[in-house]
Amino acid sequence: MKEVNKRIFPVAASLRTFLSLILIRVVLTAKITAPTPSTQFSPSLSRMEQYWSGSAINKNKGMVENLQSYGIIKSRKVAEVLENIDRGLFVPNGAQPYIDSPMAIGYNATISAPHMHATCLQLLENYLQPGMHALDVGSGTGYLTACFALMVGPNGRAVGVEHIPELVSFSIKNIEKSAAAPLLKDGSLSVHECDGRQGWPEFAPYHAIHVGAAAPEIPQPLIDQLNPGGRMVIPVGNIFQDLKVVDKNSDGSISIRTETSVRYVPLTSKEAQLKGE
Ligand SMILES: C[S@@+](CC[C@H](N)C(=O)[O-])C[C@H]1O[C@@H](n2cnc3c(N)ncnc32)[C@H](O)[C@@H]1O
Numbered sequence: 001m002k003e004v005n006k007r008i009f010p011v012a013a014s015l016r017t018f019l020s021l022i023l024i025r026v027v028l029t030a031k032i033t034a035p036t037p038s039t040q041f042s043p044s045l046s047r048m049e050q051y052w053s054g055s056a057i058n059k060n061k062g063m064v065e066n067l068q069s070y071g072i073i074k075s076r077k078v079a080e081v082l083e084n085i086d087r088g089l090f091v092p093n094g095a096q097p098y099i100d101s102p103m104a105i106g107y108n109a110t111i112s113a114p115h116m117h118a119t120c121l122q123l124l125e126n127y128l129q130p131g132m133h134a135l136d137v138g139s140g141t142g143y144l145t146a147c148f149a150l151m152v153g154p155n156g157r158a159v160g161v162e163h164i165p166e167l168v169s170f171s172i173k174n175i176e177k178s179a180a181a182p183l184l185k186d187g188s189l190s191v192h193e194c195d196g197r198q199g200w201p202e203f204a205p206y207h208a209i210h211v212g213a214a215a216p217e218i219p220q221p222l223i224d225q226l227n228p229g230g231r232m233v234i235p236v237g238n239i240f241q242d243l244k245v246v247d248k249n250s251d252g253s254i255s256i257r258t259e260t261s262v263r264y265v266p267l268t269s270k271e272a273q274l275k276g277e
């Protein structure tokens, strides 16, 4: 359909590209001149910051259906876990949990947009099988950590690490209300306060590592804690960021590819984050 349109209206198509480029410039310029790092979105042409918005989508199930219809959720397993863990339990009171947007959770942090959570779950699905170990760095609200826990199950391990103590307590309260509560009680799901750049050696090696904040470069301790055959998904960069897929091969060598452009808050020190640097 899009192809046909382009052939019939080449001028309209290139005008549209031109306008989108201007729009992106405006957005990026706004970012640079007004340093409010608490928002998070993907500025690439192929992956716009928002797939839907507004109040038509007022239920968790509707959010999952939207993610499916936009092709972001591709598998039954990812759909199931997002149906079972209600995003509404993880956002601050008064926020709209089911629109496709990141939201401020205080401390200059955000809960990522649903399409980013779904994208990361799809990329990690094969590394989140029952019994496997998963590490969520910058676990924030605990939403994705809870999803990981449900996927790896009671014989696996899902570990969240977060450096803001108030967010660690917030995430534990959220998880206790969710379908992952029994796993938190069992101990197969845990959240720890620490600098996530050091990982969490206690339950290493991990089959899946997710990093929810953008690192200037990939922290070596996280590579070290990845199981051979395992996968890490991590945003890398400063103003321009790429979501990198880091695979550790069975011989211990590393393969890295870029999935898409993204915009996350930085993976940094607690002090720098609270100052908004
Ligand atoms: C964009 S938020 C994502 C949170 C989570 N994925 C979610 O959606 O709720 C990034 C989180 O990383 C945390 N963070 C940043 N740097 C960190 C570090 N060095 N160690 C641990 N957590 C960090 C922030 O406090 C924030 O909660």
Ligand SMILES: *[C@@H]1O[C@H](CO)[C@@H](O)[C@H](O)[C@H]1NC(C)=O
Residues within 6 Å of the ligand: 035, 036, 037, 106, 107, 108, 273, 274, 275, 276, 277
């Ligand atoms: C967030 O960053 C801003 C600077 O952009 C800073 O003034 C503010 O105190 C920070 N907020 C919190 C809650 O740490």
